[in-house]
Amino acid sequence: xxxxxxxxxxxxxxxxxxxxxxxxxxxxxxxxxxxxxxxxxxxxxxxxxxxxxxxxxxxxxxxxxxxxxxxxxxxxxxxxxxxxxxxxxxxxxxxxxxxxxxxxxxxxxxxxxxxxxxxxxxxxxxxxxxxxxxxxxxxxxxxxxxxxxxxxxxxxxxxxxx
Numbered sequence: 001x002x003x004x005x006x007x008x009x010x011x012x013x014x015x016x017x018x019x020x021x022x023x024x025x026x027x028x029x030x031x032x033x034x035x036x037x038x039x040x041x042x043x044x045x046x047x048x049x050x051x052x053x054x055x056x057x058x059x060x061x062x063x064x065x066x067x068x069x070x071x072x073x074x075x076x077x078x079x080x081x082x083x084x085x086x087x088x089x090x091x092x093x094x095x096x097x098x099x100x101x102x103x104x105x106x107x108x109x110x111x112x113x114x115x116x117x118x119x120x121x122x123x124x125x126x127x128x129x130x131x132x133x134x135x136x137x138x139x140x141x142x143x144x145x146x147x148x149x150x151x152x153x154x155x156x157x158x159x160x161x162x
Contacts, residue, residue, distance in 0.1 A: 036059045040063055040084060041085055043061065056115070058111070060110065061090065062083075065082070065104045065106055066084045078095045079098060080092070081104075092110055092118070093121065094112075102126040108126055111125075
């Protein structure tokens with residue numbers, strides 16, 4: 001192998017190694033920023049598990065704001081409410097200004113982490129009119145209801161009062 005071919009081969013190998021390293025770094029960055037959507041019944045079943053490092057996983061919680069569940073202390077930005085998928089309810093705490101369209105009996109998607117039995121939201125997204133529900137939320141809630149209606153055993157810990 002002459003000097004020119006050897007140099008070309010080294011350049012090609014260096015480019016392949018750099019491309020592989022760049023691809024690996026991009027994949028790792030994207031994996032850390034993924035937030036999966038779960039319904040309250042899936043969260044209570046433990047399907048929204050820990051992240052790869054054993055910590056609390058960041059995920060999106062989707063469902064409807066339960067009627068009569070919204071509470072806010074006067075003079076505070078901390079809001080407490082419950083999100084339901086029709087089969088289970090999950091308590092949510094959010095510190096910040098809620099979207100203008102946020103209200104009870106409306107679809108909501110909250111991004112955050114579990115802290116014990118309470119979902120601590122970092123971001124709240126509300127639907128934009130009375131006929132719209134995010135497709136992901138509607139699909140998840142529909143699938144949860146189908147599983148429940150087919151005869152999947154209802155776990156007592158997943159009841160609406162918990």
